[in-house]
Amino acid sequence: MAEEISLEEYKKAYREMNAEKEKRDFLIHLVAYVFVNAMLIAINFIYSPEAIWFFYPLLGWGIGITVHYLNAVRWIEKALEKKEAEAEYRARESIRK
Numbered sequence: 322m323a324e325e326i327s328l329e330e331y332k333k334a335y336r337e338m339n340a341e342k343e344k345r346d347f348l349i350h351l352v353a354y355v356f357v358n359a360m361l362i363a364i365n366f367i368y369s370p371e372a373i374w375f376f377y378p379l380l381g382w383g384i385g386i387t388v389h390y391l392n393a394v395r396w397i398e399k400a401l402e403k404k405e406a407e408a409e410y411r412a413r414e415s416i417r418k
Contacts, residue, residue: 332405335405339401340398344393347393347394358382361375
């Protein structure tokens, strides 16, 4: 027979799972950023060294990856707590009806 778990234990496990997924997704994004921009730098220096253009995609994508980092690693707890509060509110509302 399965042992019952408390709501708090469930919430903690749910938060941990989501945080791990977000961090993993960020790392995949970071690896893609590094490899693609390394290729763009090489292409720039090989085919058009007189015009340095690799900086623009590096900067633009860098802004995107910074936002991804902030959302996936720094602010994840606050976002998960907000989702949990919304779910709890809906659950309580459905009980009242």
